[in-house]
Every structure is written in structure tokens, then in C-alpha cells.
Amino acid sequence: MxxxxxxxxxxxxxxxxxxxxxxxxxxxxxxxxxxxxxxxxxxxxxxxxxxxxxxxxxxxxxxxxxxxxxxxxxxxxxxxxxxxxxxxxxxxxxxxxxxxxxxxxxxxxxxxxxxxxxxxxxxxxxxxxxxxTVGDRGAKVDNDLYVREYGKCIMCYKCVDACGDQWQNTFAIAVAGRGFDTTIAVEHDGPLPDSACVYCGNCIEVCPTGALSFRTEYEMRAAGTWDEDAQTETTTVCAYCGVGCNLTLHVQDNRIVKVGSPHDNPITRGNLCIKGRFGYEHVQNVQGSE
CATH class of the missing domain: 3.10.20.740 (Ubiquitin-like (UB roll))
Known part of the structure; x- marks a missing residue:
């Protein structure tokens, strides 16, 4: 034994x-x-x-x-x-x-x-x-998965740590600039698709202000349809591989609007890969075809 x-x-x-x-x-x-x-x-x-x-x-x-x-x-x-x-x-x-x-x-x-x-x-x-106006640089919508709104960033460095040696080890996110010009950015402050980002979304999971958010959430907030009080949360197991990561599905109007993961889960500790975090569109397609 x-x-x-x-x-x-x-x-x-x-x-x-x-x-x-x-x-x-x-x-x-x-x-x-x-x-x-x-x-x-x-x-x-x-x-x-x-x-x-x-x-x-x-x-x-x-x-x-x-x-x-x-x-x-x-x-x-x-x-x-x-x-x-x-x-x-x-x-x-x-x-x-x-x-x-x-x-x-x-x-x-x-x-x-x-x-x-x-x-x-x-x-x-x-x-x-x-x-x-100090930190407001507008929203960066340069990919289909998540949005960066630096006007909401309080420079807490949680996304840097989650992307770095504490969890993901991708090191796509860092602190750039000095003084009032200090900001969180990817290399050369370029578009996200051109960076080392692997779209795990673990930075979104730890962001305390909504400076990083699912694109679905961003668009629903802009349209005035985002309603957390009407959302339900269901914890399930990711079906993409055999690791057994737990997912927390946030559902509004019978549609998944974002995905998280329980922080007390011994496998994920709140972290996911791109498939677990963003790969839920096939569920919506099945619902739409019924």
C-alpha cells in the first residue's frame, strides 16, 4: 500500500x-x-x-x-x-x-x-x-473570447500572477510603463491574437473588477441584457478530456453566458484550459437545433 x-x-x-x-x-x-x-x-x-x-x-x-x-x-x-x-x-x-x-x-x-x-x-x-481619465484607454475587443477594459483595472497584478509562475506559466501578461502610464499589457502592447496568450481565461477568473471579461458578458452588458440575479450556476465535469476539471456554468435564459471553476476543487483550483473555459458553443448549437 x-x-x-x-x-x-x-x-x-x-x-x-x-x-x-x-x-x-x-x-x-x-x-x-x-x-x-x-x-x-x-x-x-x-x-x-x-x-x-x-x-x-x-x-x-x-x-x-x-x-x-x-x-x-x-x-x-x-x-x-x-x-x-x-x-x-x-x-x-x-x-x-x-x-x-x-x-x-x-x-x-x-x-x-x-x-x-x-x-x-x-x-x-x-x-x-x-x-x-487617468487609466481609461477604452475597451480592447480584438478576439472572439474575452475583452480587456483597462479603465476598470486597479493594477492588482492578479492576472499577471495567474498567467505567470503561480499557475499558467505562459507569461503573456506583464506590467508595462511607469507612473500614471503604468498598465497591464501583453508584449509590445499589441493585439491579443499576436501575443503568447493561450486563452485559458485564468486571468478572467481572478480579475476582481471586470477589467477582463467574457466577450458574451461584455456584449450583454452593452446591450443591457446582463442580469446576474436571473442567472443560475451549475457545477459539472468538463467532457473534453480525462483530467476531470470541474466547470461552473453560468446560465441565463437557458444559455451559457460564461464558465468558471470552483477554487476549492483539488484538480483545477479555479483554473481551466481554453476548451473548458470557452468551448461551450456546441451546447448552444444543440439547444438551438432542438
Whole structure:
């Protein structure tokens, strides 16, 4: 019988979270502990299948004795530490970050942001209307599968990591430019079909703002027919090969409008290939012929 190697046991870490004693496993982050305790900490650049980049700083918390606020998504829980998630300093920082992001970026398709802006009393408009033009380069519709809208990009680097050494190892996406001209781009900022992109769509899976989206979603939003409340989600197994990747089908009006994959699946961890992510048109053709 072949033995299955098990990970080393982890010690329990005891610390104070908002005045209450909580426990976490050694190596867990403050965000992990907050999630386990039922505390809602806003996050944008955090991805549950990626290494934290600490880019957006929306999840900052106050750690007693620390000079600066700590990003909850990457700061490890330590024995005896005292953490405050709703201190005036932390809330003010989140408010300012949300104002800066919302004033210069189109966050209209970013989940939960409207609620956070209301919760923290953020006023993005105080930076003036010209701030919204900083990152807006229009939508790039240069292929049949997905669309790039850089005006919605918050430079969280999740797509770069998913395309790079953390998952796909294609390295088609990188950071280009400096300062206000910094952007996410393929090589030479050319059309997607001329790049090294293999159209796995894993960058779409991790994008938190909708800057990368299925072309079907983009066109339906433009037509005003996109309705997430009317969509159902069904998890199934991809039929293209024997790997056994799980697919989550998003269906609206009896048609598949986009495909994802469960992040907790031990095979895919949210990742797919071009066939699993985009190869569903044959289903629509069958439906149409009945």
C-alpha cells in the first residue's frame, strides 16, 4: 500500500482580535482569522488561489505596537498580538483608498464596492472629474473570447500572477510603463491574437473588477441584457478530456453566458484550459437545433 504524505501539524496561535481572544493555525493570516470569526474585511487584490500582492490596501488593520497599518491578507497571525479591524485609523485609510480607486477607475462591475463606499462614507467625487481619465484607454475587443477594459483595472497584478509562475506559466501578461502610464499589457502592447496568450481565461477568473471579461458578458452588458440575479450556476465535469476539471456554468435564459471553476476543487483550483473555459458553443448549437 502506498502511503500518502501528510503535511506537518500546525500549532494553534492565540491572539486578540477586536478585544476578543481568537485562535488561528500557525501560518494563517489575519484575514483568515477574521473570516473564521465572521468579520467582513474588504479585499480587492486578494485571491484565495494566489500569493498576496498587498497592492490595493483595502484590507488594512491596526496591529498594536506597529508603526504602520498591516494588510490583513498577508500579515501572519502571531501569538499575543492585538489587532483592531475597525479602528478610526484603519477605517480612515480604507475610506481614502476607496476614494482614490473609485475616482480614477471604473468600479461599476466590481462586486461589493458600492456597499463599501457607503459603509466608509467615501466621496470619490472630491478628487474631480478629470481623475477618471487617468487609466481609461477604452475597451480592447480584438478576439472572439474575452475583452480587456483597462479603465476598470486597479493594477492588482492578479492576472499577471495567474498567467505567470503561480499557475499558467505562459507569461503573456506583464506590467508595462511607469507612473500614471503604468498598465497591464501583453508584449509590445499589441493585439491579443499576436501575443503568447493561450486563452485559458485564468486571468478572467481572478480579475476582481471586470477589467477582463467574457466577450458574451461584455456584449450583454452593452446591450443591457446582463442580469446576474436571473442567472443560475451549475457545477459539472468538463467532457473534453480525462483530467476531470470541474466547470461552473453560468446560465441565463437557458444559455451559457460564461464558465468558471470552483477554487476549492483539488484538480483545477479555479483554473481551466481554453476548451473548458470557452468551448461551450456546441451546447448552444444543440439547444438551438432542438
Amino acid at each position: 502506498t502511503s500518502v504524505p501528510l503535511g506537518l501539524p500546525r500549532r494553534r496561535v492565540e491572539f486578540e482580535l477586536d478585544g476578543e481572544t481568537v485562535h488561528a493555525l500557525e501560518g494563517d493570516t489575519i484575514l483568515d482569522a477574521c473570516t473564521a470569526a465572521g468579520k467582513d474585511i474588504p479585499t480587492l487584490c486578494y485571491g484565495d488561489t494566489l500569493t498576496p500582492k498587498n497592492a490595493c490596501r483595502v484590507c488594512v488593520v491596526e496591529v498594536e505596537g506597529a508603526r504602520t497599518l498591516a494588510p490583513a491578507c498577508s500579515r501572519r497571525a502571531e501569538p499575543g498580538m492585538k489587532v483592531r479591524t475597525g479602528s478610526e485609523r484603519a477605517r480612515h485609510s480604507r475610506k481614502l483608498v476607496l476614494e482614490l480607486l473609485a475616482s480614477s477607475t471604473d468600479l461599476s462591475t466590481t462586486p461589493h464596492v458600492a456597499g463599501w463606499i457607503e459603509e466608509y462614507g467615501a466621496e470619490p467625487g472630491r478628487f474631480g472629474p478629470d481623475a477618471a
